Amino acid sequence: xxFKDVLIPFKAWGNFFKxxxxxxxxxxxxxxxxxxxxxxxxxxxxxCGTCESICENEAIVMIPVDSVExxxxxxxxxxxxxxxxxxxxxxxxxVCTTNSLSLSNEYTWVAEDPEEMKYIPGVDKKPWDExxxxxxxxxxxxxxxxxxxxxxQELHPEDRDHSFIEIVKGYSDEExxxxxxxxVECGICTxxxxxxxxxxxxxxxxxxxxxxxxxRIMYETNPLPEICGRICTHKCETVCSLGxxxxxxxxxxxxxxxxxxxxxxxxxxxxxxxxxxxxGKKVAIVGAGPAGLSAAYYLRQLGYSVTIFEKLIAxxxxxxxxxxxxxxxxxxxxxxVDYILAQGVDIxxxxxxxxxxxxxxxxxxxxxxxxxxxLHSGRSTRVPGSDHAMVFQAIDLLRKxxxxxxxxxxxxxxxxxxxxxxxxxxxxxxxxxxxKYGKVNVIATALESEDKMPADREExxxxxxxxxxxxxxxxxxxxxxxxxxxxxLKVVRCLxxxxxxxxxxxxxxxxxxxxxxxxMVVESIGQGADLGFIPASYMEKLEKDPRGRIKVDPHTYQSxxxxxxxGGDIIEGPDVIHGVANGHKAxxxxxxxxxx
Amino acid sequence: xxxLIDRLAKLFSISDVVHQRPNLAFVTxxxxxxxxxxxxxRDRESFSLFVxxxxxxxxxxxxxxxxxxxxxxxxxIDVGIRCFINRDSATMESAHYLWKQVATYQRELKEMYGIDxxxxxxxxxxxxxxxxxxxxxxRRDFDTKKYSEETFFPRERxxxxxxxxxxxxxxxxxx
Numbered sequence: 001x002x003f004k005d006v007l008i009p010f011k012a013w014g015n016f017f018k019x020x021x022x023x024x025x026x027x028x029x030x031x032x033x034x035x036x037x038x039x040x041x042x043x044x045x046x047x048c049g050t051c052e053s054i055c056e057n058e059a060i061v062m063i064p065v066d067s068v069e070x071x072x073x074x075x076x077x078x079x080x081x082x083x084x085x086x087x088x089x090x091x092x093x094x095v096c097t098t099n100s101l102s103l104s105n106e107y108t109w110v111a112e113d114p115e116e117m118k119y120i121p122g123v124d125k126k127p128w129d130e131x132x133x134x135x136x137x138x139x140x141x142x143x144x145x146x147x148x149x150x151x152x153q154e155l156h157p158e159d160r161d162h163s164f165i166e167i168v169k170g171y172s173d174e175e176x177x178x179x180x181x182x183x184v185e186c187g188i189c190t191x192x193x194x195x196x197x198x199x200x201x202x203x204x205x206x207x208x209x210x211x212x213x214x215x216r217i218m219y220e221t222n223p224l225p226e227i228c229g230r231i232c233t234h235k236c237e238t239v240c241s242l243g244x245x246x247x248x249x250x251x252x253x254x255x256x257x258x259x260x261x262x263x264x265x266x267x268x269x270x271x272x273x274x275x276x277x278x279x280g281k282k283v284a285i286v287g288a289g290p291a292g293l294s295a296a297y298y299l300r301q302l303g304y305s306v307t308i309f310e311k312l313i314a315x316x317x318x319x320x321x322x323x324x325x326x327x328x329x330x331x332x333x334x335x336x337v338d339y340i341l342a343q344g345v346d347i348x349x350x351x352x353x354x355x356x357x358x359x360x361x362x363x364x365x366x367x368x369x370x371x372x373x374x375l376h377s378g379r380s381t382r383v384p385g386s387d388h389a390m391v392f393q394a395i396d397l398l399r400k401x402x403x404x405x406x407x408x409x410x411x412x413x414x415x416x417x418x419x420x421x422x423x424x425x426x427x428x429x430x431x432x433x434x435x436k437y438g439k440v441n442v443i444a445t446a447l448e449s450e451d452k453m454p455a456d457r458e459e460x461x462x463x464x465x466x467x468x469x470x471x472x473x474x475x476x477x478x479x480x481x482x483x484x485x486x487x488x489l490k491v492v493r494c495l496x497x498x499x500x501x502x503x504x505x506x507x508x509x510x511x512x513x514x515x516x517x518x519x520m521v522v523e524s525i526g527q528g529a530d531l532g533f534i535p536a537s538y539m540e541k542l543e544k545d546p547r548g549r550i551k552v553d554p555h556t557y558q559s560x561x562x563x564x565x566x567g568g569d570i571i572e573g574p575d576v577i578h579g580v581a582n583g584h585k586a587x588x589x590x591x592x593x594x595x596x
Numbered sequence: 597x598x599x600l601i602d603r604l605a606k607l608f609s610i611s612d613v614v615h616q617r618p619n620l621a622f623v624t625x626x627x628x629x630x631x632x633x634x635x636x637x638r639d640r641e642s643f644s645l646f647v648x649x650x651x652x653x654x655x656x657x658x659x660x661x662x663x664x665x666x667x668x669x670x671x672x673i674d675v676g677i678r679c680f681i682n683r684d685s686a687t688m689e690s691a692h693y694l695w696k697q698v699a700t701y702q703r704e705l706k707e708m709y710g711i712d713x714x715x716x717x718x719x720x721x722x723x724x725x726x727x728x729x730x731x732x733x734x735r736r737d738f739d740t741k742k743y744s745e746e747t748f749f750p751r752e753r754x755x756x757x758x759x760x761x762x763x764x765x766x767x768x769x770x771x
Contacts, residue, residue: 049759061756070766075759084751118754187760191767200760555770585771 027108034105035088035135038081040122042068044100047075048186048241051092051101059085060092065123072192073239082118083109090135095144097184097241103135104128145182147246150175152253157465162434164325167462168230171250176257180206182242183249189236194581195221199236203254212270214258219271222580223297223340224290224319226332229256231323233456233575259335267339279303281594284366286353286533289317290576291372291568293340294583295590300343302591307366308347309357313403315347317374318569319576321399322421324428330402354533363563368590370557371534372568372583375527381416385479386523390486394425394524401428409436410520414489416476417524418446423459425522430468440467443516447494447506449473471516475508479521488517529570538564556589557582565590597621597673600641608633612678622663622676630679631689634664638694643668643675646695649702651709655736658683660711664691681711690716708734 030036052060062077070076093101106128111117119126141147153169160167171179185200193199198217205214218225232252240248262270283299285292288310296306314320315337319328341347353359362369378393380386390408394417400407409432415422426444433440444463446453450472453460460470474491481487493512499505543551543560550566552559557567567582601621604610612624625633637643643666652661659680667674681688690713692699702713707723710732722728731738
């Protein structure tokens with residue numbers, strides 16, 4: 001040891017007289033993009049939990065928040081960040097589906113108890129809540145997942161406007177994988193699906209290239225995947241977390257992709273349904289639409305003997321007799337229906353209850369009856385001229401087209417209605433006109449303005465591609481008839497459809513009129529149920545709601561007659577997926593009744 | 597930068613040229629050529645500064661990717677030279693004699709990824725992980741979570757909620 005080594009420790013004492021080099025509080029401000037404590041816009045956040053999923057340190061947990069309601073599209077949960085685990089990597093911000101999460105550039109926080117150092121950003125108020133600096137997701141299209149879905153291949157308008165060939169071609173393997181890969185598996189969609197299908201799970205099966213597992217998952221809640229994969233109203237997509245910044249996942253097309261990949265011949269092997277022990281009880285189902293078929297499938301799984309009574313020559317209900325073949329080919333309906341029937345469901349076609357078999361007989365011969373006859377009676381506008389022979393109901397024409405029966409196809413047609421059925425008949429008439437006359441002259445008009453038309457947006461776009469004219473925002477006043485010939489439809493401008501209380505109460509500007517020339521008018525303003533097959537003696541015993549509709553238990557679909565269950569479009573919807581859901585619930589309700 | 601890449605392409609086997617910025621490009625070269633290329637860049641192309649050496653574990657391909665970043669202070673440009681080495685026999689020719697500080701990077705890579713650089717000074721000495729008794733921690737098959745759970749005092753994580761299950765409990769509990 002040298003003399004210098006001895007002196008060195010004493011040199012440190014000299015620092016006593018120097019200015020301290022430590023920083024005083026408040027510390028200097030961090031760089032503008034510094035990654036500090038979290039902020040969250042709780043109104044934009046939907047509680048999808050993607051931030052939690054990506055956090056490698058498990059620093060984020062999803063917590064219920066009193067001030068946020070759980071509803072469709074919002075879990076009601078919000079992320080809580082634990083700064084004992086957070087490493088400020090910012091992945092949670094970068095992956096956030098709504099852009100609600102960000103980091104301030106604040107980095108100092110002193111607490112006595114380290115357990116205090118966790119909070120729910122945006123809910124637990126912090127000094128840095130208004131701090132505009134820090135880390136945000138980069139502007140523009142920066143994203144960990146593509147914001148756009150793969151383009152769906154469709155028949156070109158010129159190739160489809162003269163035929164009923166299916167328009168949508170479906171995803172290829174590559175496209176389906178790309179689309180499935182965009183899903184963040186948050187599961188926000190599941191609650192909105194009326195059948196609560198395992199959507200993230202079957203999309204994951206696609207990612208794992210296991211479509212058979214995907215099919216098994218779908219059949220747990222929906223025995224009509226080919227059908228729903230084509231024409232489901234896909235409300236699930238309206239709440240998809242990815243839809244906040246880009247296009248929502250194509251849930252419907254992915255469902256179709258799975259069902260398309262598995263041939264009918266493999267269904268039994270894939271779904272591995274062991275023979276169910278029969279319980280000896282019998283259930284009658286009236287109507288082979290989505291609700292009836294769904295109930296039949298799940299009742300068979302529970303061991304019931306099931307007989308469906310169908311008025312027409314084939315099963316499917318509105319799916320077959322209401323939806324045109326270019327949207328839903330009949331062979332795809334058959335694929336789903338045949339598998340249900342193969343489970344041992346007995347179906348009596350051409351059998352009308354109340355005519356071929358008395359309703360009372362069902363009560364006598366079966367332990368329970370499920371009525372799901374749908375909405376097949378078109379409603380009339382009842383404007384002057386609506387009783388003319390060249391004025392038709394859309395639903396009647398669509399049924400005849402399916403049955404192959406001849407229908408009137410005039411050179412100039414006006415359709416009244418703005419829903420999907422109206423678009424279906426508009427596009428069907430356009431095709432038939434193209435075939436018959438080589439040109440299209442069909443106008444669809446609706447009370448609602450275009451942005452409020454109930455029809456799916458794609459239906460309106462595709463109708464226009466097929467040269468149909470959509471002219472919304474008009475109320476029908478009169479179907480003008482001269483010399484017993486329809487000349488057209490007189491309309492007035494519709495200002496609003498619903499009043500302040502939300503009731504249907506349209507208001508018009510009588511001074512703003514228009515006239516649509518036509519040789520034929522088709523009304524498509526809604527359908528009603530025809531329950532005339534239920535004798536008055538039963539109807540009297542059935543409890544009704546204040547609006548005169550038959551009351552059923554919302555969970556079991558059981559009516560006030562213990563053995564009688566009712567569902568499908570006559571109770572809720574109208575759409576296929578509601579039918580599937582309430583058919584499934586009715587099956588459970590019937591099981592609850594007969595097994596108690 | 598383009599002319600530099602053209603000159604290099606005439607002398608060396610290079611591929612996957614990435615022009616990251618006007619003053620930064622990456623090239624990939626076989627591991628046998630890598631040190632030759634780096635030496636050439638230093639001695640003939642004025643890349644006199646060694647910036648860093650880093651590694652990526654492409655476990656799916658059973659490869660490590662080494663990236664040497666060099667700087668030309670005159671031209672104010674950077675070039676990154678990438679090469680891939682087999683993950684099972686992770687050994688790379690040492691470049692410590694080109695720049696003294698390379699030895700430190702190589703020592704770090706030995707510790708963090710288990711890549712050997714024979715002849716590199718002190719390459720077998722601990723870098724920061726004194727007493728490490730596991731596989732190199734930056735290898736992707738090292739289970740960080742398991743290691744920390746086994747090694748450190750556990751800290752309980754609050755109960756989280758799955759959004760789909762929570763929504764079911766709130767919106768349709770009986771279905």
